[in-house]
Amino acid sequence: MAAVDLTTHPGHLARRLQQAHTLLWNAMVSEEITSPQYAVMNAVTAEPGLDQRTVGERVSLDRSTVAEVVGRLIRRELLDKVRDPQDGRRYLLRLTEEGARTHRRLTVRAARMNQVLLAPLGTEEQDLFVDLIRRVSEAAETLRRPV
Amino acid sequence: MAAVDLTTHPGHLARRLQQAHTLLWNAMVSEEITSPQYAVMNAVTAEPGLDQRTVGERVSLDRSTVAEVVGRLIRRELLDKVRDPQDGRRYLLRLTEEGARTHRRLTVRAARMNQVLLAPLGTEEQDLFVDLIRRVSEAAETLRRPV
DNA sequence: GTCATTTAGTCAGGGCACTGACTATTTCGG
DNA sequence: CCGAAATAGTCAGTGCCCTGACTAAATGAC
Numbered sequence: 001m002a003a004v005d006l007t008t009h010p011g012h013l014a015r016r017l018q019q020a021h022t023l024l025w026n027a028m029v030s031e032e033i034t035s036p037q038y039a040v041m042n043a044v045t046a047e048p049g050l051d052q053r054t055v056g057e058r059v060s061l062d063r064s065t066v067a068e069v070v071g072r073l074i075r076r077e078l079l080d081k082v083r084d085p086q087d088g089r090r091y092l093l094r095l096t097e098e099g100a101r102t103h104r105r106l107t108v109r110a111a112r113m114n115q116v117l118l119a120p121l122g123t124e125e126q127d128l129f130v131d132l133i134r135r136v137s138e139a140a141e142t143l144r145r146p147v
Numbered sequence: 148m149a150a151v152d153l154t155t156h157p158g159h160l161a162r163r164l165q166q167a168h169t170l171l172w173n174a175m176v177s178e179e180i181t182s183p184q185y186a187v188m189n190a191v192t193a194e195p196g197l198d199q200r201t202v203g204e205r206v207s208l209d210r211s212t213v214a215e216v217v218g219r220l221i222r223r224e225l226l227d228k229v230r231d232p233q234d235g236r237r238y239l240l241r242l243t244e245e246g247a248r249t250h251r252r253l254t255v256r257a258a259r260m261n262q263v264l265l266a267p268l269g270t271e272e273q274d275l276f277v278d279l280i281r282r283v284s285e286a287a288e289t290l291r292r293p294v
Numbered sequence: 295g296t297c298a299t300t301t302a303g304t305c306a307g308g309g310c311a312c313t314g315a316c317t318a319t320t321t322c323g324g
Numbered sequence: 325c326c327g328a329a330a331t332a333g334t335c336a337g338t339g340c341c342c343t344g345a346c347t348a349a350a351t352g353a354c
Binding site: 003004007009010015017018020021022023024035043046103114118120121129132133135137139 | 172
């Protein structure tokens with residue numbers, strides 16, 4: 001025996017929360033564009049001309065994963081990538097017209113989805129929820145990156 | 148412009164929480180055995196002779212993913228799989244001796260890791276955290292699976 | 295000014311997670 | 325009993341996510 005109740009393990013709960021979120025995202029936001037793809041588009045919207053590495057920093061993805069996600073967005077013609085003339089190592093990212101349109105559309109839907117996702121909680125609980133997750137994640141991140 | 152602050156999006160936070168957890172898991176529990184693999188071992192410990200589909204139900208994984216994870220545990224000789232003589236469609240799962248030992252060892256370490264992960268929160272906050280995540284996930288799950 | 299170091303991006307490889315199509319087996323209706 | 329429907333597992337395909345090794349470009353120390 002000696003089995004454990006996984007519903008007390010935050011890691012297990014985090015995985016289930018993400019599954020639940022993905023399900024809802026597909027149903028209410030988009031079946032084509034995933035949530036990480038949207039996050040990248042959002043970062044480029046906030047700071048057009050960002051390079052891949054910095055985008056990764058903004059949305060919490062490593063270089064390899066950003067490259068994959070960026071590749072998919074380019075294939076869908078939502079994103080453009082040009083060499084930085086100032087620094088030949090970098091690629092500068094920018095949304096296409098269609099990319100900007102798509103981002104705007106998904107932003108509206110994502111807001112609605114977030115409301116549905118958090119609906120089971122009261123108003124103060126919702127703020128608390130976001131705050132608690134953020135504190136735990138940030139603490140763990142600085143734990144790895146010894147400032 | 149019109150970019151959004153992702154740190155208010157629970158989906159984004161869930162992803163970051165999982166990343167933080169994985170990092171800590173690798174550092175404090177095991178670099179060999181992943182957290183989903185441990186979850187499967189734990190389910191089989193609780194109910195030896197479970198079939199794959201039910202294991203998936205217990206740990207929130209679909210059939211395909213369970214098959215992959217089970218395959219890896221078998222390759223490592225932590226798990227055994229035999230056809231159910233009663234029902235030729237099923238495979239019955241059982242930990243090997245080494246699997247049971249490994250599960251016990253990781254259980255101790257996972258408990259320590261959970262303490263570290265939740266350390267930034269006060270005692271009541273920790274309970275609240277677990278409760279809030281659980282409520283949100285469960286609500287979203289029943290939303291898709293119309294009982 | 296040249297060489298060592300750092301940096302941005304790519305690629306191979308491993309693991310998680312889902313869908314949809316397929317196979318084999320069981321079960322159920324008649 | 326027999327054929328249809330349901331069920332357990334597999335497989336192919338897509339996407340996310342990381343590490344470690346590699347290439348090309350820029351930077352910095354001398």
